[in-house]
Amino acid sequence: xxxxxxxxxxxxxxxxxxxxxxxxxxxxxxxxxxxxxxxxxxxxxxxxxxxxxxxxxxxxxxxxxxxxxxxxxxxxxxxxxxxxxxxxxxxxxxxxxxxxxxxxxxxxxxxxxxxxxxxxxxxxxxxxxxxxxxxxxxxxxxxxxxxxxxxxxxxxxxxxxxxxxxxxxxxxxxxxxxxxxxxxxxxxxxxxxxxxxxxxxxxxxxxxxxxxxxxxxxxxxxxxxxxxxxxxxxxxxxxxxxxxxxxxxxxxxxxxxxxxxxxxxxxxxxxxxxxxxxxxxxxxxxxx
Ligand SMILES: [Fe+2]
Ligand SMILES: [Fe+2]
Numbered sequence: 001x002x003x004x005x006x007x008x009x010x011x012x013x014x015x016x017x018x019x020x021x022x023x024x025x026x027x028x029x030x031x032x033x034x035x036x037x038x039x040x041x042x043x044x045x046x047x048x049x050x051x052x053x054x055x056x057x058x059x060x061x062x063x064x065x066x067x068x069x070x071x072x073x074x075x076x077x078x079x080x081x082x083x084x085x086x087x088x089x090x091x092x093x094x095x096x097x098x099x100x101x102x103x104x105x106x107x108x109x110x111x112x113x114x115x116x117x118x119x120x121x122x123x124x125x126x127x128x129x130x131x132x133x134x135x136x137x138x139x140x141x142x143x144x145x146x147x148x149x150x151x152x153x154x155x156x157x158x159x160x161x162x163x164x165x166x167x168x169x170x171x172x173x174x175x176x177x178x179x180x181x182x183x184x185x186x187x188x189x190x191x192x193x194x195x196x197x198x199x200x201x202x203x204x205x206x207x208x209x210x211x212x213x214x215x216x217x218x219x220x221x222x223x224x225x226x227x228x229x230x231x232x233x234x235x236x237x238x239x240x241x242x243x244x245x246x247x248x249x250x251x252x253x254x255x256x257x258x259x260x261x262x263x264x265x266x267x268x269x270x271x272x273x274x275x276x277x278x279x280x281x282x283x284x285x286x287x288x
Contacts, residue, residue, distance in 0.1 A: 003062070012063050019056035023049050039234060073125040080118035084111050109266060116264060136262040142180035143211040146173045149231075150204045161200040166226065166240055167191075173210040174222040174244035181212055181220055182258040184248040189219060192278065194242035198228065205229040206239070213243070213268075214275025215261035220246045221275045243278070 003009050026049035033042035067075070088111035095104035127134055146169070154165040171188055178186035200206060207227045214221040226240035248256040263272045 009063070012059050016056055016059040016063060019052045019059060023052040023056060026052060070125060070128060073121050073128070076121045077118055077125065080114050080121060084114035084118055087111075088114060113264070113266060120262060120264065136260040137181050138262045138264060139212050139268050142177045144173055144176045144180065144209070146176070146208045146210075148206050148208075150200060150202055150206055152202060155202045159202040161202070161204070161206075163196065166196075166200065166206070167194075169206065169208050170210075170224045170226065170240065170242060171244065173208040174224055174246055177210040177212060177222045178220045178246035178248065181215070181261070182248045182256065184250075184256050184258075186220070186246040186248050188244055189247045190245040190282075192243045192245065194240070196240055198237050198239045200228055200239050203231060205231055210244075212261055213271040214279060215258055216279055218247055218255040218257055219279070220248075220258055220261075221279065222246060223271065243275075 003012075026045045030042045030045040030049060033039070033045055064072075088107045092104045092107035092111065095101075095107055124134065148169060150161050150165075155161045171191075174188065175186050205228065207229065209225045209227065210222050212220055213223045222244045224240070224242050224244055225238065227236055228239045229236050248258055250256055261272065263269045
């Protein structure tokens with residue numbers, strides 16, 4: 001039996017579409033319920049979103065699971081091209097004509113992001129076709145979240161966690177991000193812009209988020225954000241932020257070349273430009 005062209009295939013496509021929409025809808029509803037402080041409702045929306053995502057995944061497997069890598073890339077290129085050159089430019093024009101300047105601007109910016117998606121997929125397909133090595137890594141590839149419960153040996157007698165403990169956790173997370181990006185041994189070269197925003201107490205759950213913002217020939221700048229969940233109330237707060245500059249070294253201590261960083265979103269591009277400005281400023285400083 002051939003699935004392609006069958007009525008079952010039609011049904012699968014319809015179901016896949018609905019599940020995707022449901023998944024996204026419940027995901028956003030979760031955020032809204034969270035913001036309204038209704039965490040029971042948020043929990044149920046979030047659980048259901050997960051469920052719908054699983055349904056969509058199973059349907060995707062039936063529909064497209066057997067596609068080979070290159071044809072998946074070609075499909076991706078077509079989709080992104082269509083979004084970048086038709087969907088969003090047309091949408092921007094309509095929004096502009098109807099006087100929705102902000103939405104028109106948003107559509108135009110998305111059209112640029114979709115064009116970037118297209119070019120990333122295009123590069124990959126071209127390199128695969130030529131049998132060339134794939135080098136660059138995305139921000140997502142190395143992004144890391146690490147959680148730890150704060151225990152008595154990490155705190156002073158009044159129950160506040162030592163700043164040094166937090167620095168160690170942040171340094172560890174930055175090391176994981178850098179190692180994932182370059183698959184080599186990273187060391188910390190510099191810490192910049194560390195800000196202690198809120199004290200951390202015993203029995204707080206500390207969640208350290210790390211992601212790359214900028215990569216030069218051999219250095220990697222990792223943005224670290226520390227959030228704290230009060231386990232008794234469920235309230236989250238931001239406690240610390242910093243930038244760690246990591247360098248990968250070989251056994252002799254020599255700096256290694258690291259893979260380039262692929263930025264996809266507007267936010268990633270903004271962070272990359274800011275990181276690059278910090279990098280240039282450091283380079284311009286006279287050496288001690
Ligand atoms: Fe479902
Ligand atoms: Fe896209």
